[in-house]
Amino acid sequence: GAGVSQTPSNKVTEKGKYVELRCDPISGHTALYWYRQSLGQGPEFLIYFQGTGAADDSGLPNDRFFAVRPEGSVSTLKIQRTERGDSAVYLCASSLTGLAGETQYFGPGTRLLVL
């Protein structure tokens, strides 16, 4: 079946602009995670959804970052007033229920470049 998909695959924007990144999890997966990966580093956790609610948003770097998942499926990561330091690959992952030991399946990521 279809895996996790993310759109757009690449996004170039200017400093100060607003961007939205979309994640379509595997159908039926209730848990959804956002990570950010800078060049040469491993992915860093941003936020975790269980259903429609954000169960853990401790990884969001500041209040310019916000994510929603209104119907418990598709999620959108929103970044306001983008800064050059926001340039990274934004990864989304989903798992069936989010319980211990479950595999997280990752999408290909959105490469964000802030000029």
Add this chain to the structure above:
Amino acid sequence: DAKTTQPPSMDCAEGRAANLPCNHSTISGNEYVYWYRQIHSQGPQYIIHGLKNNETNEMASLIITEDRKSSTLILPHATLRDTAVYYCIVRVLGNTPLVFGKGTRLSVIA
């Protein structure tokens, strides 16, 4: 911060076994050892995980020492497509995110 230590890079000849070490000396009794890999320009891919017993699946084997302070991921017959960054992660029970370190960059050489 990641609770694991891995060598930054390793080489392996095609067709040979690749043995990737990981130290996790501060692992807790309820933490699993997970391995993911990330091929260039792709998202991370789950490989295998274990608690204290050795595990094997179609991709790899995981050997965990008796004291659980270290483990080794074994790719029995490495191919060029196994070239990737391999991440060793320890994760507590519950709905917790993955905490990635920098991983080991494995280069499989023809």
